[in-house]
Amino acid sequence: MVPQGYVLGPREGEHLILRGGDIFINVDPLKGSNGLTTGTQQIPVGIGIPIHRHFDMDEAFYVIEGSGSLILDDVRYPIGKGVSIFIPMNSWHGFENASYELVLLWTVAPAGLERFFREIATRPGVSPTQRSKKQLNEIASKYGTEFK
Numbered sequence: 001m002v003p004q005g006y007v008l009g010p011r012e013g014e015h016l017i018l019r020g021g022d023i024f025i026n027v028d029p030l031k032g033s034n035g036l037t038t039g040t041q042q043i044p045v046g047i048g049i050p051i052h053r054h055f056d057m058d059e060a061f062y063v064i065e066g067s068g069s070l071i072l073d074d075v076r077y078p079i080g081k082g083v084s085i086f087i088p089m090n091s092w093h094g095f096e097n098a099s100y101e102l103v104l105l106w107t108v109a110p111a112g113l114e115r116f117f118r119e120i121a122t123r124p125g126v127s128p129t130q131r132s133k134k135q136l137n138e139i140a141s142k143y144g145t146e147f148k
Helices: 113-120 133-141
Strands: 014-018 021-027 037-043 049-054 058-065 067-072 075-080 084-087 093-096 102-109 145-147
Touching (some): 021 113, 133 145
Antiparallel strands (some): 067 093
16 A cells, blocks of 8 residues: 555644643554654653653654753753754653743654554543553563663
């Protein structure tokens, strides 16, 4: 089957909630893209993204809104609207946003991160599951990801 192109508007795509923020998976193998996955992620003030790495995926981000810090291999970089970020596979990275909400466009190649999000996030209206760091790493390991 030949994949078909499509266009999604704001807040369209597969909607998940993670740590109080919206995730929209926009491009992935379920929609015809076998080589990469793309989505957006809202990170509420003070929540951040814990430091982690992906063993088999390169990752790129574009900051749509907000500001904060990227931690990349133990170096802190200020980030804000309009910043582009590349994270090569196996690089430790995370985000902090003490004062402002962040909204990120992310792309991973090859695809796979969407399956991790589907397992740890919830659908709108569903209560989140609390997990220990050990439980989170057990899930993450299935998808080639590890949290520090």
